[in-house]
Amino acid sequence: MKKILKRMTGIFLCVAMAVGIFGTTPAFAEGEDVSAQNTQAQAAQWPTGPEVQASSAVVMDASTGTVLFEKDADTPRYPASITKIMTTLLALENCSLDEVVHFSATAVYENEGGTSHIARDLDEEMTLEQCLYAIMLESANECSYAVAEHVGGGDYQKFIDMMNAKAAELGCTNTHFNNCNGLPDPNHVVSARDMALISREAIKNSMFRKIVGTVRYEIPPTNKHADPTPLNNHHQMISAYKGRQNLYEYCVGGKTGWTSDAGNTLVTFAEKDGMTLICVVMGCSAGGQYSDTRTLFDYCFDNFKLFNVSQNENRYENTQSTGNSLFTEWNAFAKVDSTAQIILPANANFADTQTEVNYDQTSDSILGTLVYSYGGRQVGTANVVTTGAKITAYPFGEKSGTVSKNDNQTELSEKSAETGNDAQNKNTSATKSNTQISKKKLLLIGGGVVGAIIVVLIIWLLYNNIRRIHRRKEGRDRRFKTIKNNRKWNKRGGR
Structure with missing residues (x-):
């Protein structure tokens, strides 16, 4: 008898929570016809993007991971020095900024010459922070190699393995790293979409944002250099170091890249009206990387907008005047994450989206995830989280x-x-x-x-x-x- 009572009580509670928190499985207002929602899905259109000359291009919204524009986004290409975004990210995740980096013979003699560098000497020592500024502003190849050796505990190949492991962790499917600085190598390729995923992860790091947003930096004297070493950001959308013609008022940072094999590559971060976008262009002719990036940013800022989910989602509530839906009553125990956002075309409404509930990432604090789509594209997610209230009181x-x-x-x-x-x-x-x-x-x-x-x-x-x-x-x-x-x-x- 006790076992039967426990089973009945458990079933009752599970059904009550499932109905009370998430409502019915379809995410539309009570009384709305399913066929009407299907019609909305078919009518939803994604804006047609502009023409760009880049061989591959992607614009991704940083908050949701939604791709707003893409052109040949999954073809593996030579990335050149935008590779250093991954190098810097791994260094920030695995080391302290005040750690001392030692420059080996390999770092100095095999990574300078005709490549970009800041002329470090054998056995020179700099802090990791100083090295990262040199990597991201001046694209210093010898600093990138020295950092890779340092993070790998003296084992350069270990660091390369870390790069590929991180890429896989972030969901990259058309990427293989074979060096830390982007020098030409047939086994060193990245797709534009994968580069956007890596850049999105990097921009979450506050120190990374500070470095890429710095226009000028100075390395103080070292054990091998008596004079300070000035550094200038080479990204022309944030720095006037090479002229003002490409400055972009919404740019907050980025990374340049060029080799004869890769052509011009560019990763750029821009913010406007609370929206942070990541633009990746690859295989560009000289100057084309900047004109394409500006065109794509202007298009996306003009044609898309963000919505806060908790402030707009009401389809799980009874829209009748009685206001007596179970979801409303259960909000003492569950709520939509107040920071969650989705991104939609500017002419779309929040109600035009379709949702489904995903339970793959549930935990003690996350009861489920609302997955939003529009026009067949995923446009964001929102976790349904617990509030900490005790169910016994309700x-x-x-x-x-x-x-x-x-x-x-x-x-x-x-x-x-x-x-x-x-x-x-x-x-x-x-x-x-x-x-x-x-x-x-x-x-x-x-x-x-x-x-x-x-x-x-x-x-x-x-x-x-x-x-x-x-x-x-x-x-x-x-x-x-x-x-x-x-x-x-x-x-x-x-x-």
Whole structure:
């Protein structure tokens, strides 16, 4: 009996939470026709992007990971020095900025020559922070190699393995690193989409953002250089070091790249109206990397906008005036992450999206994830998270001595009513009425469930009693029959 009761109670709680938190499985307002939503999905159109001369290009929204524009995004290409974004990211994730980096003979003699460098000497020492500024601003190849050796514990190949492992972790599928600085190598390739994924991870790091957003930096004297070493950012959309013609007011940083095999490559970060975009262009002619990047940024900033999910999502609530949906009542225990955003074309509405609930990333604090799509593209996600409230206090009544949000609102409305404002009096009465209806419905639901459980228990008990009575009757009948047969046998002289 105890096992049965536990099972019934568990099933009841699971069903209540599933219905109360997430509503029905389809994510649309109550009463909305499914066919209408399918029609919306078919009508949803992604804006047509501009023409660019780059061989490959991607624009990705940093907050959602949504690709807003792509051209030949998955073809592996030589990345040149934008490789150093991954080198810098791994150094920041695995080391402290004040660690001392030693320059080996390999770092100095095999990574300078005709390549970009800042003329470091054998056995020179610099802090990791100084090296990273040299890597990202001046694209110093010898600094990149020295950092790779340092992070790999003296083992350069170990660092290359770390680069490929990190790429796989980030979901890169058309990438293989074979060096830390992007010098030409047939086995060193990255696709534009993968480079955007790597850059998105890097821009999450505050120190990375600071470095790539720095226009000028100075390395103080070292054990091999008596004079300071000035560094200038070579990205022309943020720095006027090579002229002002390509400056872009929304640019917050990036990384340049060029080799004769790769052509011009460029990764750029830009922010406008709360939107952070990542643009990757590869295989560009001289100057084309900047004109393409500007064109793509202007297109995306003009044609897309961000939506905060928690401020716009209401399809899991009953839109009728009673306001008595289960999702509304269960918000004491679950809510949509207040920081979650999705990105949509500027002419689209939040209600034009389709959603589904994903349970792959659930944890103690995450109950599920709302996955949003528009026009067949995923445009963002939002976690449904716990609030920390105790389920035992809900829904059959609030704890004694506490005042709920609705109670506070009612009290404020009542005080407002005392001023003689008739309109506010009507609104207050309607709010109180809706609240009472909602609570009555919950009490009826709770009472119904409890009543159902009691009925099941009574039926179970009656069934067991009937079975016991029946078994006792059968036992008495068998004993009576035996006694009767024995008496007949005795009368016949069988004994």
